[in-house]
Amino acid sequence: MKRGKRYAEAAKLVDRATLYDTADGIALAKKSAVAKFDETIEAHIRTGCDGRHADQQIRGAVVLPHGTGKVVKILVFAKGDKVAEAEAAGADFVGGEELIPRIQNEGWFDFDVVVATPDMMGVxxxxxxxxxxxxxxPNPKAGTVTMDVTKAVNDIKAGKIEYRLDKTNIIHVPIGKASFTEEKLADNFQTLIAAIVKAKPSAVKGQFLKSVTLTSTMGPGVKLNPVKFL
Known part of the structure; x- marks a missing residue:
């Protein structure tokens, strides 16, 4: 894959053979974010889980102390007095059955997170x-199926992110923007890692965190030492 000059210059900053500590890794990820827009800093965590087994799945959510730097649009499926509650909490879109054709047939996806009350899950x-x-x-484990729509909306707006294994048993999550201070990115990262370590399935044998990599949207990967987090 051909890379641009900016990437090549940024890649020179990173020693691919080194496992960095968190502070140095975050500093490098920030420094190598040289695009003309405010890049997202992401964590990619390869686990020793085998997601094909139900007892080795990881899925949850955590509120990052400094948010992600992204404005998140929330759709809430609710009815009755929960509609007004969702609107008062600051949900961007609230509705029920009438939204089905709009999403299914018109391809409307102008939202980033979906929250639903349990009585709307049939819809x-x-x-x-x-x-x-x-x-x-929506998923109960992520806190997005709940009767407490006020808390759900407030948490998401405050910087709540969902983490889950992909098909290759890797967790991909944003931890902030390149414009964040190193301290804020470190706070967010430590909060995330603590939640993932706590969520380790008991059925997982051997090394739980195989690799931890930080990267900006357009930058090279910076490998951290995964042993430090266990």
């Missing part, structure tokens, strides 16, 4: 085929 379930592949399906 939302009909959208499984379109929301599922996009990672938008």
């Amino acid at each position: 939302v379930g009909r959208l499984g085929r379109v929301l599922g592949p996009k990672g938008l399906m």
